[in-house]
Amino acid sequence: MNLNLFSKEMRSNAFSMILWMVIISFLVAFTMSVFPTFLENQSKVMGMMSLVPKGALQFKGISDVADLASALGFYAINNVIYMMVLGSVFSIVLSCNILLKEEYGKTAEYLLTRPLTRNNIFFTKLAVVILCIFLLNLVTALAGFISLKIVQKEAFPVSAFLVLSVYTFLLNLLFAALGLFMSTLVKRPRPITTFGIALVLVFYFLFTISKITENASQIGYLSPFKYVRTDVLNKSYGLGSWHLLYFSGLSLVLITIAYRLYRRKDIYT
Amino acid sequence: MIITKLDFYWVYSKYIHNKAIKFNCMSHPVIDISHLTKYYGKTRGIENVDLQVHEGEIFGFIGPNGAGKSTTIRLLLNLIFPGSGSARIMGMDVIRETKKIKNFVGYVPSDANAYSSMKVGYFLRYCMRFYDFKQDEERLTELSEWFELDLDRKITELSMGNRKKVSIIQSLLHRPKLLIVDEPTTGLDPLMQSQFFELLRSENRKGMSVFFSSHILSEVQLLCKRVAIIKDGKIVQLEDIETLRKKQLKKVHIEFSNPEDKANFSIPGAENMIPRMDNILSFMYSGDISELISRIAPGKITDLTIEEPSLEEIFMHYYQ
Numbered sequence: 001m002n003l004n005l006f007s008k009e010m011r012s013n014a015f016s017m018i019l020w021m022v023i024i025s026f027l028v029a030f031t032m033s034v035f036p037t038f039l040e041n042q043s044k045v046m047g048m049m050s051l052v053p054k055g056a057l058q059f060k061g062i063s064d065v066a067d068l069a070s071a072l073g074f075y076a077i078n079n080v081i082y083m084m085v086l087g088s089v090f091s092i093v094l095s096c097n098i099l100l101k102e103e104y105g106k107t108a109e110y111l112l113t114r115p116l117t118r119n120n121i122f123f124t125k126l127a128v129v130i131l132c133i134f135l136l137n138l139v140t141a142l143a144g145f146i147s148l149k150i151v152q153k154e155a156f157p158v159s160a161f162l163v164l165s166v167y168t169f170l171l172n173l174l175f176a177a178l179g180l181f182m183s184t185l186v187k188r189p190r191p192i193t194t195f196g197i198a199l200v201l202v203f204y205f206l207f208t209i210s211k212i213t214e215n216a217s218q219i220g221y222l223s224p225f226k227y228v229r230t231d232v233l234n235k236s237y238g239l240g241s242w243h244l245l246y247f248s249g250l251s252l253v254l255i256t257i258a259y260r261l262y263r264r265k266d267i268y269t
Numbered sequence: 270m271i272i273t274k275l276d277f278y279w280v281y282s283k284y285i286h287n288k289a290i291k292f293n294c295m296s297h298p299v300i301d302i303s304h305l306t307k308y309y310g311k312t313r314g315i316e317n318v319d320l321q322v323h324e325g326e327i328f329g330f331i332g333p334n335g336a337g338k339s340t341t342i343r344l345l346l347n348l349i350f351p352g353s354g355s356a357r358i359m360g361m362d363v364i365r366e367t368k369k370i371k372n373f374v375g376y377v378p379s380d381a382n383a384y385s386s387m388k389v390g391y392f393l394r395y396c397m398r399f400y401d402f403k404q405d406e407e408r409l410t411e412l413s414e415w416f417e418l419d420l421d422r423k424i425t426e427l428s429m430g431n432r433k434k435v436s437i438i439q440s441l442l443h444r445p446k447l448l449i450v451d452e453p454t455t456g457l458d459p460l461m462q463s464q465f466f467e468l469l470r471s472e473n474r475k476g477m478s479v480f481f482s483s484h485i486l487s488e489v490q491l492l493c494k495r496v497a498i499i500k501d502g503k504i505v506q507l508e509d510i511e512t513l514r515k516k517q518l519k520k521v522h523i524e525f526s527n528p529e530d531k532a533n534f535s536i537p538g539a540e541n542m543i544p545r546m547d548n549i550l551s552f553m554y555s556g557d558i559s560e561l562i563s564r565i566a567p568g569k570i571t572d573l574t575i576e577e578p579s580l581e582e583i584f585m586h587y588y589q
Contacts, residue, residue: 004398004399008395105382106382108348110383114400115368115400116399
């Protein structure tokens with residue numbers, strides 16, 4: 001790893017990272033601020049929800065309406081949209097660009113002519129991606145935790161909150177690995193940001209579609225969102241070893257392939 | 270004077286660095302390319318290129334656009350990988366020992382795009398920090414003053430010429446033993462071009478070798494001792510610049526007032542005569558210019574142009 005490159009990359013990504021932190025934290029806090037009002041009108045809202053078709057509720061990420069009555073349940077349902085989807089968009093945008101921007105930005109000729117190996121460059125940039133995603137998750141989870149503490153009527157299980165945060169982090173990391181992998185496949189230098197964002201949204205769409213009808217339930221297994229457990233109020237809720245293996249194993253495989261491709265990649269500007 | 274531990278390491282690392290270069294340069298050419306071939310899919314990049322550049326040499330590498338100059342340079346810098354063949358810099362393999370090599374090599378890319386959001390000074394210091402030396406502010410000041418470059422401006426605000434200056438300075442900051450330049454004068458005004466050439470000569474006198482790639486024959490002739498001409502991915506000629514100079518051609522274009530004068534005109538050394546209209550004659554001339562003028566003088570002419578032929582025309586002349 002090269003510290004000079006690391007600090008330059010952290011600097012150049014700091015602004016967008018902070019912007020994403022602020023936006024996601026604000027959305028989480030804002031949504032949680034609605035919770036007390038929701039509780040006050042719980043019976044009315046629940047009555048209205050009973051009229052909504054189950055599929056539509058599932059589409060919104062609500063598997064059990066009763067979950068909404070708990071602060072953590074309410075947080076988990078909304079967390080999927082903000083922290084998981086938006087966090088994954090941030091992760092894939094960051095990782096798609098971190099290597100590729102040197103090519104389409106025509107700076108590769110400066111970076112790759114320094115006394116660095118491709119390994120140095122790859123792992124330094126990977127470290128930047130991981131750190132940025134970690135910091136984003138840390139700050140947004142803190143915003144979520146503080147919001148929960150403020151709006152809670154009764155204590156919520158912190159361990160479940162932590163497990164949900166770990167799932168979010170692992171999901172974001174998987175999308176980062178996917179972005180890195182895709183960027184090493186690109187032959188001619190051009191940004192693939194739009195493609196990356198579209199991929200996250202398609203996976204999320206597949207996941208939600210799979211929850212609406214039984215017929216489409218198998219499609220969900222194609223999406224990484226399917227492997228995130230959000231049933232925080234379930235007594236058996238925890239970090240399943242299969243889930244952990246799925247996220248870390250797939251991420252590791254994608255990163256390893258990306259690394260091997262990048263080592264032998266022809267760099268054009 | 271207090272010598273700190275850091276100073277000691279710096280002096281020691283410079284000693285080791287110089288010793289390593291001396292050792293490598295004594296026993297190997299600075300650049301040694303052997304049967305180097307690169308194809309982009311089915312498209313030819315370069316084919317079987319063999320080339321040696323000696324220590325302390327300013328070596329010219331000329332050819333028209335698309336001839337394979339940049340491909341050769343990219344292979345030397347390990348930006349791309351060869352299909353076959355090998356290349357060594359200072360005796361070190363350009364793929365396996367690329368990191369070591371790049372401690373001693375500077376590179377001026379043809380496209381002068383740096384990190385546009387950075388300030389010039391920040392970018393140049395960032396470049397310096399990649400090397401094993403202590404930050405050399407003296408060197409930075411010396412080079413920026415040479416090129417009259419403001420370090421506090423943002424790169425994005427700079428003109429093309431000033432960006433080129435940034436590109437040149439970054440390549441020289443670590444006092445490389447070999448400088449590879451790819452079309453370095455694009456965007457530089459004539460005064461800056463001559464400043465740059467002067468700097469190259471001065472660094473060359475201190476021991477820096479230069480691999481100078483260009484499609485402009487005149488600037489290669491001005492600087493280099495030897496030159497390789499690349500065409501369609503192959504080295505078609507590798508010769509001393511003096512030999513090339515002796516072969517120097519001029520492209521002559523005469524517009525006679527009287528078509529009869531044109532019909533009677535002849536001169537030894539004129540080749541590829543192309544009659545255009547009744548009174549216009551174009552040809553390639555290698556010989557004494559005063560002889561040419563004296564042959565033209567008896568007739569009446571309305572226009573005379575004597576210019577340097579393009580590389581393409583030289584290729585046509587010599588290698589057809």
